[in-house]
Amino acid sequence: MSDDTLILDADDTLWENNVYYEDVRDAFAERMAREGFDRAAAVAMVDAVELERVPRVGYAPQEFVRSIGIAYERLCERHGLLPRAEVAAEVEAIARRVLDHPIVLLTGVAETLPALRRRFRLILLTKGDLAVQQSKVARSGLASFFHAVEVVPEKGPDVLRALVGRYGLDPQRTWMVGNSPRSDVNPALAAGLGAVYIPHPVPWDFEQTPIAAPERVIELARFSDLLHHFPGLEAQ
Ligand SMILES: [Mg+2]
Known part of the structure; x- marks a missing residue:
């Protein structure tokens, strides 16, 4: 040899690999815009949550799904709103696309x-x-x-x-x-x-x-x- x-x-x-994650970021920002949140702020929140969590939890896609959920909760918190269960479920469904991409x-x-x-x-x-x-x-x-x-x-x-x-x-x-x-x-x-x-x-x-x-x-x-x-x- x-x-x-x-x-x-x-x-x-x-x-x-990353294109699937970017697609989810975009879809999340779109969904957050329908909740009245700023798109760029939604993406920035995902980045902030990842920066904080990846060193602790690693790169598993399941953890990315969790980070997207946390980003939704924090956007609500920032605006003094309570997260809504149906929105949280939709957000999770969007994020789970990274789990089974080809x-x-x-x-x-x-x-x-x-x-x-x-x-x-x-x-x-x-x-x-x-x-x-x-x-x-x-x-x-x-x-x-x-x-x-x-x-x-x-x-x-x-x-x-x-x-x-x-x-x-x-x-x-x-x-x-x-x-x-x-x-x-x-x-x-x-x-x-x-x-x-x-x-x-x-x-x-x-x-x-x-x-x-x-x-x-x-x-x-x-x-x-x-x-x-x-x-x-x-x-x-
Ligand atoms: Mg690489």
Whole structure:
């Protein structure tokens, strides 16, 4: 097996994820507007509740559903109103759309992974709820491309250093590939690995943070550009 390794993020790198959450935010804001609340304030409340809760409860979609419910309660509270049970039920139904969305691969992923696997050892690294993320990997149909699949509650330099140790990786020949400056790029830089940043057109604000050392980062427009960046792949 090759000594060159790509550690691949999954959500919004291999498949769509945040768009489903943005759809729920929009639908929630729309529903709140019908209650007389300002749309932008409703979205800002969701963001505030998430910022407060995610570090404590993690990334499970069930927790996002709860955060949307809390956002409704807090909007009511702010305006001196009592939450209404029928509205709370509608809000929950809107939020629950994130629980059963399909797995839609991003453009070029299915075509690119076979070529990458011939050249690299591929490790999938995704953060979130164990059962939820494992289910997404299974439904993606991509599991067989990976030497290993790792699900962690949160990503950081220590997680990457642990992978380096567990799989005997050479940091000089290992790249973390992902869409998130906060969870993929900066941890890779801190751990002394290569970093490949593939921004998603609909990013989650929570994941956006300045990149620590942009001059060390390979930024690509799309997943299939990995074939052009690493020599020797296109000819295979
Ligand atoms: Mg991601």
